[in-house]
Amino acid sequence: NAGVTQTPKFRILKIGQSMTLQCTQDMNHNYMYWYRQDPGMGLKLIYYSVGAGITDKGEVPNGYNVSRSTTEDFPLRLELAAPSQTSVYFCASSAGTADQPQHFGDGTRLSIL
């Protein structure tokens, strides 16, 4: 059972570098989400998608970009990495209506130095 797969699991970036966090799901879910979780905090929604070609901003989108060219993949792009983007990033997906629970990947721990 692959479910939601995120790569990489860990990454250290220098300030100003860019990178893409990968997320793939094999459950044929239409809805996909990117969250960040800072220590002692809940999850903050960065971007979400309701289907291929459709994305929208969440609560904290600044500094990030997304695309959704296929149902399976929902990559998150950091363009000019800043220390404030040091966090744990979780990708999630859900099926059917928005009432369906979200299933999470294992996360990417990102440090910006």
Next chain:
Amino acid sequence: QKEVEQNSGPLSVPEGAIASLNCTYSDRGSQSFFWYRQYSGKSPELIMFIYSNGDKEDGRFTAQLNKASQYVSLLIRDSQPSDSATYLCAVKAGSYQLTFGKGTKLSVIP
């Protein structure tokens, strides 16, 4: 702004006792309520969800919802050390987005 409030804890209970976790939310239009468990360094995993007022039971877990009071709770009966984790309350209201609380850290003492 939609808010979900949880006591950050830590909540300490002895093994075998009932753990009671509470959550309040600000948006009266909220429709769906979810409890996730998150072990340290791991991703959130769904424990229970509830849509209607009243109680919903699943094994040792009971979710309780009171929309009039804008209150949702999770009871864990016969608490085990393996239940020690952070419990996240999440609320959905009329959109695709979940709003998460900051979580309550539960510690079950053997």
